[in-house]
Amino acid sequence: MQKPIATLRSATGISTGKLAVWWVLASEIVIFGGLLCSYLMHRLGHPEFGDYAAHTNTTLGACNTFVLLTSSYFAVRAHFEAEHGRGPQAAKWLMATIGGALMFLCIKSYEWTHEIREGFTITRNAFWSFYYCAAGLHACHVIGGAIIMGIIAADAAKNRELQRVELVGIYWHFVDVVWIFLFPLLYIAK
């Protein structure tokens, strides 16, 4: 499938792909924004949420923040390599980013298993419902991002579609930023 001419035009001066990624992020921001606003309204109306939040594992949450930030750094490196046309290197850095994503998911599932075992399931109360819902939606984005990065890395290794490395990087930073909002709201605000 060849690209139509439309895709190659750039009246704004920004490449079409990048423009589209920004629009994707804009709509994602509203989705997470809606969810977090709902959570905040509940949080402000229910002081007892603080007690529930005490049962979350802040250490592991902080660990995960660190893991995600590191993987974001790897994504920056991948972009740097791609800019200079070094596809295979970019692919390697992307694989490292995927590694970060997997580590994040592992820690997350360990955390959740523990919490569920202690009886803090999604149906326990509104706090835990929000906790699993928001973190779960975020985790879906992590999984989706990892899969997309895998595909792009496979292309990049053959020096194809290198501009996409930057695009997935932008997306990955967004996923990171969402977590940076989630972490204090769900873990720290006690």
Add this chain to the structure above:
Amino acid sequence: MAQPAEEHGHSHEGHDHAHGDDHAHGDHGAGHGGHHEEGFVKKYLWSCDHKMIAKQYMFTGMFMGIIGGFFSYAFRMQMAYPGHNVPGFGVVSPNEYNALITNHGTIMIFWLAMPVLIAAFGNFLIPLMLGCDDMVFPRINRLSYQIFLLSALVLIASWFVPGGGFGGAWTAYPPLSAKAQYNLTPLGSTLWVIAVALEFVAFLLGGINFVTTAMNSRAPGMKMFDIPMVVWMIVIASILFMGSVGPLVAGAVMLVFDQTVGTGFFDPVRGGDPILWQHLFWFFGHPEVYVVLLPAVGIVAEIITVFSRKKLFAYRTVLYTAFGTGILSFFVWAHHQFIAGIDPRMANVFTATTVLISIPIAEMMFVYVATLYGGSIRLTTPMLWALAFIAEFMIGGVTGIFLGASGSDIYFHDTYFVLAHFHYTFVPIAVIAVFAGFTYWFPKMFGKMMNETLGKIHFWGTILPFNGVFIPLFITGMGGDHRRIYNYQNFPELATQELANLRQFATVSLLILLAFQFVFFINLIISLLNGKAAGNNPWRANTLEWTTVSPPPHGNFAQLPTCYRGPYEYSVPGREEDFWPQDQAT
């Protein structure tokens, strides 16, 4: 007039040019240079071509519209003749009645207005009007339609599961929608939410495509204010949609969890809040009105300028009012909740914003009326539809003030007055403007002219009964008829003969309206089979889609056009012709 043979020649020439000019088409061009040789599946079902996707959206939307129309027939018959066997449906029981009204509303907004106005017209017009060969992401475009089709199938499936279709109104307020114990449709309600969520995903993908295409892929020379109004409107609508739907997507996830897993997001007993859903829903739901309105007024702008041979009066003003409406529409949502138990002080703020939104909309209508001044008006079928849009939409607009003003909304909330009001906005949008656009662009879509006589019969047969349906409902609403009641026998004040007569009048009008839609389908079929060849530019219009052959081939233009001027340069003094296509250098 272009002869068929000539057209054929054109399209071949077109491909040759495309190959020569552009390497992006490159060797692949040879593959679909003979696009008529593509297999049936590739051409009609699995196509990436924006025009085919537009037609898929158009006809899927129309099909769903027929279902929605049938639903309205069934429940209107029940309203007029309660307890009678409705021919073709059977007796309407209370649960079926609820499912019918719920799905009628859902279909008409999400599966008719949205796909036809935004997706179908957007897909068809944006690349053609901007002078490019396709959407920027053709495969995402195809995916968008496929998800949309899937959502439609899920919705249809939801009517046939045990317990029947969801019956909690299209607003789906929890706790009713959240617990099977209350709505008694455990599967139907879940499938309903999933269908709506899938539909949102489809339009998010489509919207990203539209906005990016409009921003990046304009023909050389086309400046911001040279973009035809309908493209602007579809783009603004897409942005509005993207900006407002997010919270409801989150809300839909929460609602599905409430229904299936048993969480308590909207359950007050478990720390949730039922009002939260209303905020999430209407934060989307009110901008949604403008999401479907804006493309409709864009279509009307194209048509009235062409058929009055006039430049659009104050192009920039129209654009600014559209922006103004879009921005204001994010701050009016709580007028749906005046009596829903929100803090009464909030109502004052939302009354102000809601009433003020009348200003940009009124201004837009003034502009359209002013455009007619000094024109040379030709009442063709598309023009009749476009003018009817203005005349009828005005009724919807002014009756909205009664509902936006908190004091009078106390009485009118959830009565038939509300129902008549929003049908006076949605029918002009989703029916009148759609017919306007469809009859106007039909020659470009299919290369044939539609029959004018049948078109006019269909027009009058739709417009007159349409008023016959909803004007009586304003009156029953003022008399206190409230919505979603399947039978008034238990309410002595509503079971009066006068009100019953009005309801019957509305129902009979609806039957006439529906019967006249057959004229449209007959017209559609005979025009497709036997219509007069349209030629490139039958309406002698300026915008770029009319500079290519009808129907445009894969790749749209023989040579991608360059744009020299705005889209509405009609009757320019000193020119012999009364139109001046955007791609003509002189």
Add this chain to the structure above:
Amino acid sequence: MKTRFAPALFTRSQSHVVACLTSLVLFCVLFCVLFCGACSVAGSAAPTPAGAELFQLCAQCHGPEAGGNRPVNAPSIAGLPQWYLEAQLKKFKSGGRGMHFDDLSGMQMRPMAMSLANDKEISAIAEYVSKLAPTKPATQLTDGDATRGQALFVTCSACHGADAAGMEAMKAPPLNHASDWYLFASLGKFKAGVRGTNPADTSGALMRPMALTLPNEQAMKDVIAYIMTLKK
């Protein structure tokens, strides 16, 4: 391209005229059919729908087999005798049942009975439900003692019969296929005066003193446990 488009539209070819005329005739026929259909509907009195059609509404709560649905307080009604169903539906409709402040589940049922237009519809639906095969609802109350219940049941058997199959002459419905949670709730309502105190509910008034003879909840559970053993 200099030709004006208007003439092109108004000089229709022969085939178009034919097509137009046929379609108009077709349209007129369709229109008349629809319109006459509507008029005939309007003119006639509402016919009584078949019991199966009316039962659709009941099925929402009582289930497609009328086997009951605990979460929405809907008891098993399949195979109950027609006379009993008719009597209860009429009572619900007129307000003899389901009008007490504390009868929350009765208030859910009353509007459903009110949706039935007349006695003919009530008969139709009662007949339909009475012909459904009785179900065997699962036992949900476990802490009753059937042997003690057997002694208590002697009082009941005077009207409901030794096999709890009911007696029309005594206006006593069969109990042997009822859901135990429903029997428990009903006995509770009779005891508390939520049922059987409405002046319009004469048959309920017969049951209320009988329920009062059961001294406490355990006794109610015992007798229900015995009734459940009579389930065939």
Add this chain to the structure above:
Amino acid sequence: MIERYIEQVSTYASDIDGLITLIGVIVGFWFVLVEVVFFGLIVAFREKKGVKAQYITGEEKHQKRWIGIPHELVLLCDIVIIIAAVRVWVNVKQTQPPAQETVRIIAQQWAWSFVHPGPDGKLDTADDIKTVDELHVKVNTVYHFKLEARDVLHSFSVPVFRLKQDAIPGRVITGWFKAKRTGVHDIQCVEICGIGHGLMPARILIQTPEEYGTWQAAQAATASK
């Protein structure tokens, strides 16, 4: 204009109807004006042989006036409407005159239950009078109602009072009314609440204090039996 279709029975019904009339006059004026101009233009500027359309951009000052002036007039009308609407709203929903009587209204799928104070005049005491689908009130008395819902959203509406208020599970919402005429009227549920939504009628009986007293005594008598 509403009073032609339905009686005004509460004290604030005429305020709301007055607001509706005011809005009706304002928007009616604009509606008629615009439609007359609109159809006038269509008739006046039909296509004529040899007459070319005018070229008007609408971007020049003297042309924009045709939009600008109506625009400002609409703004003025909007402000009038907003002020009038807020005044009515504040009267009906935001301020509550001191209660002379209080009733509790409980909505459930699909019935209304009412708790009237007993002879002692206080709610939530042993002598409360509880009814289903029948609300008894005294005429010319300020009533506060405490609105609750047992399961899903409902909405308490008495059209002759121009009164409407959603009932939300988990909350108690207080509102008020004062009936100015005796009679029996409909109470409706106006928020969809499931399959029985259309079958949730109740009646409000507005009685003279004497009639009400008789009813109250009769109820107290049956309760004590």
